[in-house]
Amino acid sequence: MSKSVxxxxxxxxxxxxxxxxxxxxxxxxxxxVQQRDWNNPNCEEWAxxxxxxxxxxxxxxxxxxxxxxxxxxxxxxAAKQHTPxxxxxxxxxxxxxxxxxxxxxxxxxxxxxxKFAFRSIVVASTNDPYGTFEYTSQLAKAWGxxxxxxxxxxxxxxxxxxxxxxxxxxxxxxxxx
Numbered sequence: 001m002s003k004s005v006x007x008x009x010x011x012x013x014x015x016x017x018x019x020x021x022x023x024x025x026x027x028x029x030x031x032x033v034q035q036r037d038w039n040n041p042n043c044e045e046w047a048x049x050x051x052x053x054x055x056x057x058x059x060x061x062x063x064x065x066x067x068x069x070x071x072x073x074x075x076x077x078a079a080k081q082h083t084p085x086x087x088x089x090x091x092x093x094x095x096x097x098x099x100x101x102x103x104x105x106x107x108x109x110x111x112x113x114x115k116f117a118f119r120s121i122v123v124a125s126t127n128d129p130y131g132t133f134e135y136t137s138q139l140a141k142a143w144g145x146x147x148x149x150x151x152x153x154x155x156x157x158x159x160x161x162x163x164x165x166x167x168x169x170x171x172x173x174x175x176x177x
Contacts, residue, residue: 004061004176005030006053010068010094011102013038017158019165020067023172026164030065041069043107047077054083063175064088068130068155071122072096072108075143079112087119087175091168092156093139094130101130115144121171122146125153125160 007020007030014020014032024030033053035046050073054062062085066074071090078088094101096108122140124147126133133149140147148171154160162168 004057004063005172006050006057006062006064007032008050008064008066008070008073009038010066010070011038011041011105014067015158018067019156019158019162019168020065022164023065023169033070039104041073041102041105041108043073043076043105046073047080050074050077051082054085060084061086063172065091065172067091067157068094069102069105069108072111075112075139076108078116078118078143079114085118087121088116089121089123089168089172089175090145091123092125092128092130093122093136094128095132095135098131098135111139113139113142115142119175120145121148121175123148123150123156123168123171125150125156127152128155130155 007024009020024032033050035049064074071093074088096111122145124133124136137147
């Protein structure tokens with residue numbers, strides 16, 4: 001059975017209190033892309049796992065909802081030949097050369113800077129410790145993405161206290177229409 005929304009967490013996976021987990025639990029057509037090793041991400045491996053999940057869904061139908069390192073996976077995956085998708089919501093893109101970027105993550109340092117072949121929205125916080133708003137703005141422009149500034153929401157994760165994060169869900173609805 002195909003799923004219309006693919007949830008793509010970052011390093012460590014998304015906790016039960018993360019908005020991605022809330023969305024998945026309450027929507028039967030959402031499914032998490034399961035990585036072999038959540039704590040030692042390898043870009044090439046994670047991108048291959050994403051491609052397999054998109055293929056299972058069927059060409060052109062999926063919307064990817066990526067958080068943090070998952071956003072960089074989407075960028076690397078999109079730069080290669082891939083199964084088409086409908087759109088992507090990319091939330092809290094980290095700076096792979098930043099001081100807070102996880103040392104366990106390999107293969108993410110050179111971020112593809114070309115336009116995606118699908119609609120996308122990049123959501124950025126003005127006080128994200130993993131990537132500045134200016135950096136995220138540059139990526140959104142390069143990728144041809146709409147940029148949404150959500151103010152001071154940290155890394156837009158469970159620690160941000162967003163709960164279900166209705167604003168994000170409205171952005172997803174916009175991409176699914």
